Amino acid sequence: MTVKVYERILDLLEAEGVNTLFGIPDPNFVHMFHLADERGWSVVAPHHEASAGFMAEAVSRMTGGPAVCIGTLGPGIANLAPAIMCAKVENSPVIFLGGQRARITEQRVRRGRIQFVKQAELVEPSVKYSASIEYPDQTDEVLRQALRAALSGTPGPAYVEYPSHVIQAELDVPPALPPSAYRLVNQTAGPERIAEAVELIRAAKHPILLVGHGVHTARVGESVRALADAMACPIIQTSGGTSYLKGCEDRTFPYGFSPSAVDAVVQSDLCLALGTELGEPVHYGRGRHWIPNEANRKWILVEQDPQAVGVNRPIDVPLVGDLRAIVPQLVDALADSPRTAAPALADWIAKDAERLAELAESAPSGRSPVHPARMIVEATKVFPADGIMVRDGGATTIFGWTYSQAKPNDVIWNQNFGHLGTGLPYAVGAGVADGGRRPLMLITGDSSFLFHVAELETAARLNLPLVCVVGVDYSWGLEVGVYKRTFGQGSRETGTHWSTNTRLDKVAEGFGCHGEYVERDEDIAPAIKRAYASGKTAVVHVVIDPKANSEEMPSYDEFRTWYAEGTQ
Numbered sequence: 418m419t420v421k422v423y424e425r426i427l428d429l430l431e432a433e434g435v436n437t438l439f440g441i442p443d444p445n446f447v448h449m450f451h452l453a454d455e456r457g458w459s460v461v462a463p464h465h466e467a468s469a470g471f472m473a474e475a476v477s478r479m480t481g482g483p484a485v486c487i488g489t490l491g492p493g494i495a496n497l498a499p500a501i502m503c504a505k506v507e508n509s510p511v512i513f514l515g516g517q518r519a520r521i522t523e524q525r526v527r528r529g530r531i532q533f534v535k536q537a538e539l540v541e542p543s544v545k546y547s548a549s550i551e552y553p554d555q556t557d558e559v560l561r562q563a564l565r566a567a568l569s570g571t572p573g574p575a576y577v578e579y580p581s582h583v584i585q586a587e588l589d590v591p592p593a594l595p596p597s598a599y600r601l602v603n604q605t606a607g608p609e610r611i612a613e614a615v616e617l618i619r620a621a622k623h624p625i626l627l628v629g630h631g632v633h634t635a636r637v638g639e640s641v642r643a644l645a646d647a648m649a650c651p652i653i654q655t656s657g658g659t660s661y662l663k664g665c666e667d668r669t670f671p672y673g674f675s676p677s678a679v680d681a682v683v684q685s686d687l688c689l690a691l692g693t694e695l696g697e698p699v700h701y702g703r704g705r706h707w708i709p710n711e712a713n714r715k716w717i718l719v720e721q722d723p724q725a726v727g728v729n730r731p732i733d734v735p736l737v738g739d740l741r742a743i744v745p746q747l748v749d750a751l752a753d754s755p756r757t758a759a760p761a762l763a764d765w766i767a768k769d770a771e772r773l774a775e776l777a778e779s780a781p782s783g784r785s786p787v788h789p790a791r792m793i794v795e796a797t798k799v800f801p802a803d804g805i806m807v808r809d810g811g812a813t814t815i816f817g818w819t820y821s822q823a824k825p826n827d828v829i830w831n832q833n834f835g836h837l838g839t840g841l842p843y844a845v846g847a848g849v850a851d852g853g854r855r856p857l858m859l860i861t862g863d864s865s866f867l868f869h870v871a872e873l874e875t876a877a878r879l880n881l882p883l884v885c886v887v888g889v890d891y892s893w894g895l896e897v898g899v900y901k902r903t904f905g906q907g908s909r910e911t912g913t914h915w916s917t918n919t920r921l922d923k924v925a926e927g928f929g930c931h932g933e934y935v936e937r938d939e940d941i942a943p944a945i946k947r948a949y950a951s952g953k954t955a956v957v958h959v960v961i962d963p964k965a966n967s968e969e970m971p972s973y974d975e976f977r978t979w980y981a982e983g984t985q
Contacts, residue, residue: 440487445516470500475846481636630657631692809840810862811895838868925956
């Protein structure tokens with residue numbers, strides 16, 4: 418069949434299940450946007466290319482597959498840079514497509530060329546694969562290599578560009594191949610290794626499942642729940658894996674921030690780690706809470722990248738392959754001999770429930786401005802049961818780890834890279850991936866929210882059921898705290914404050930959204946309920962106590978251990 422290059426690119430992406438496209442169209446992409454829309458894709462043009470990249474990343478997290486984002490030549494690619502770097506550190510398989518000037522222009526010895534910079538070389542350090550479609554008949558091999566690289570081993574982004582003279586060229590090609598015809602999919606572990614793992618599981622008295630970011634981005638919650646049932650054990654969340662598995666909410670505890678989690682880790686004689694790099698926030702699986710009982714603890718790691726095995730700590734049984742294939746293997750192998758839960762599990766469940774109830778009761782109330790801990794409690798109490806939770810911000814997120822009363826099955830936040838401002842674009846991308854069916858709640862601070870506040874218009878245009886709960890202290894709250902701890906109370910807090918006349922509810926109304934302004938904690942829940950009932954994207958501006966936000970962050974000592982330079 419004869420197709421244009423841009424049409425073939427869409428064919429190849431569709432074969433991978435991609436049906437969303439983010440970016441700001443320019444002459445290199447208008448034909449692609451037009452055709453994608455004609456085919457029924459979700460085509461979203463935000464107000465900044467970085468937002469487009471974050472939206473695509475959220476789609477990847479919600480679908481378990483690759484996503485795609487475009488950037489126009491020169492400034493468009495420059496604007497994509499934050500999203501590209503973020504996708505690399507967050508292990509997100511986003512395909513970034515870039516336009517470029519015709520090669521005759523690039524190869525000229527000229528000064529003053531418009532919108533021109535050598536892009537592939539600049540992007541290369543931040544992606545797993547960077548290439549250009551120099552000739553039309555390279556389209557298949559280059560796109561497939563980009564997808565192969567993005568989805569193999571540790572997932573991550575790829576960059577592909579094409580010069581303007583290539584995009585409209587015609588190709589005579591067969592139908593697009595299915596993924597299994599050109600890359601390894603659903604890689605299983607060998608039966609001998611599965612048998613070794615099962616033997617360790619059956620022999621353990623106190624096994625735990627350490628569940629990371631990859632479990633949720635691979636969309637394997639149902640099979641991991643079956644594995645947790647077969648092992649009758651607690652689930653310990655990494656900081657990047659804070660979504661809760663349906664049916665396992667009560668026995669899921671956040672590593673480091675729950676005494677039940679710490680006790681389960683200390684007592685464990687087997688850790689089965691899924692979808693985690695065993696990074697700094699879990700002390701590489703060998704420091705802090707892992708030190709007690711280390712000599713008696715065995716480790717099983719499911720890891721798609723063989724070069725990642727044993728890097729951060731020794732592993733007794735590595736299972737190399739895809740979570741989507743290996744977890745069902747383990748479930749099947751344990752089917753005829755499910756474990757009985759240790760008595761400690763019931764105690765941990767009860768203690769964690771008591772912890773959450775006590776936090777809800779003890780969060781300071783009756784203040785105006787609102788204490789940030791109380792804002793988290795009140796907001797998460799009315800989080801919709803089937804909702805998608807998005808987090809953003811520094812101090813706000815730290816309060817959220819401790820005080821959240823919700824146990825969402827989908828949580829999206831930027832944990833590894835720590836990139837502020839991703840929350841609103843993530844929420845838009847998640848809503849697009851979900852088709853706008855499930856309610857979304859973004860809990861963020863004002864400093865982070867202002868990064869990409871223009872995307873409120875995008876959310877409103879798409880009619881997303883999104884409520885943004887914004888804790889407003891009119892400052893960079895986390896940085897104010899750093900000034901105080903570094904220089905003492907009353908020191909200059911240079912560059913951390915802005916006008917208290919800022920009204921984000923009014924900003925929201927200006928974008929056609931619903932706005933709420935709250936100064937008392939008892940008004941938070943009613944405001945959120947009105948926001949959802951409005952049928953519009955909404956912003957709830959909650960004025961929070963700046964002193965508490967910068968000085969009273971809970972579990973801050975635990976958070977700081979993530980950065981114990983050179984000691985882990």
